[in-house]
Amino acid sequence: MTTPLRLALVQMNIIAGDPEANFAAMEAKLEEAAALVPKPDLIALPEMWNTGYALTDIQKLADPDGDRTKATISAFCGKHGINVLAGSIAQLRGSAVTNTVHVFDRSGKVVAEYSKIHLFQLMNEHLHLEAGAETGRFELDGVPAGTMICYDIRFPELARSLALGGARIVFVPAEWPHPRLHHWRTLLQARAIENQMYVVSINTVGESGGASFFGHSMVIDPWGEVIAEAPEEETILVADIDLSLVEEVRGRIPVFADRKPALYDL
Numbered sequence: 358m359t360t361p362l363r364l365a366l367v368q369m370n371i372i373a374g375d376p377e378a379n380f381a382a383m384e385a386k387l388e389e390a391a392a393l394v395p396k397p398d399l400i401a402l403p404e405m406w407n408t409g410y411a412l413t414d415i416q417k418l419a420d421p422d423g424d425r426t427k428a429t430i431s432a433f434c435g436k437h438g439i440n441v442l443a444g445s446i447a448q449l450r451g452s453a454v455t456n457t458v459h460v461f462d463r464s465g466k467v468v469a470e471y472s473k474i475h476l477f478q479l480m481n482e483h484l485h486l487e488a489g490a491e492t493g494r495f496e497l498d499g500v501p502a503g504t505m506i507c508y509d510i511r512f513p514e515l516a517r518s519l520a521l522g523g524a525r526i527v528f529v530p531a532e533w534p535h536p537r538l539h540h541w542r543t544l545l546q547a548r549a550i551e552n553q554m555y556v557v558s559i560n561t562v563g564e565s566g567g568a569s570f571f572g573h574s575m576v577i578d579p580w581g582e583v584i585a586e587a588p589e590e591e592t593i594l595v596a597d598i599d600l601s602l603v604e605e606v607r608g609r610i611p612v613f614a615d616r617k618p619a620l621y622d623l
């Protein structure tokens with residue numbers, strides 16, 4: 358990617374259990390983001406945007422092999438020449454359902470697929486979904502990056518492993534509810550500060566299954582500053598980021614050179 362890099366984060370209201378409505382809303386929002394001037398380099402979507410947390414019906418609602426998602430978003434990327442981190446979807450794989458992010462380059466090619474490693478027991482994910490077994494590293498326009506999903510931010514080892522693998526930006530699609538705004542903000546900032554990288558989160562808004570999703574999608578720079586933050590309503594959050602700040606911050610406080618991995622009992 359060229360520097361600065363323009364990001365457009367689609368903070369949307371997901372209708373639980375209604376993939377038709379969510380696909381229509383997602384396509385309209387991608388077109389809205391593509392019409393921004395200047396055009397974004399990358400558009401990102403939130404977690405489980407196709408089905409929301411309709412977990413008891415997830416087997417019949419999930420996208421078989423992600424085919425509909427891949428066809429729709431790949432065509433969009435090819436038409437507009439924009440990278441898309443397609444949040445996550447409920448994806449049917451044989452008899453299992455995973456919570457999976459697909460990353461598309463400007464030509465519409467899928468360059469990465471990541472399934473959520475840490476399933477969130479408080480919302481019964483472990484009863485309905487199968488956990489992923491690989492981390493989410495990729496490169497877009499030559500920039501090494503990574504993705505995690507929602508609850509994954511509570512595991513600093515995962516963000517560290519992406520940073521050690523070279524990531525300069527980590528994306529976090531989420532469906533994170535009240536009353537844990539304090540945890541959301543603090544954990545996202547901590548992951549950015551300790552790894553001296555950009556952390557870009559894309560949350561949802563609205564109500565579903567007794568949970569209220571608060572938005573506050575954020576772009577946090579490698580110094581831990583929140584450089585853009587969405588309100589609690591639907592919005593497309595736009596931010597221009599300067600990747601040279603990653604090297605500048607890493608040069609100022611040499612955290613990676615000062616690590617003592619041999620002493621950590623991990």
Ligand SMILES: O=C(O)CCC(=O)C(=O)O
Binds near residue numbers: 480507508533534540
């Ligand atoms: O960790 C949390 O508090 C929220 C996580 C969550 O909602 C999720 O992973 O879907």
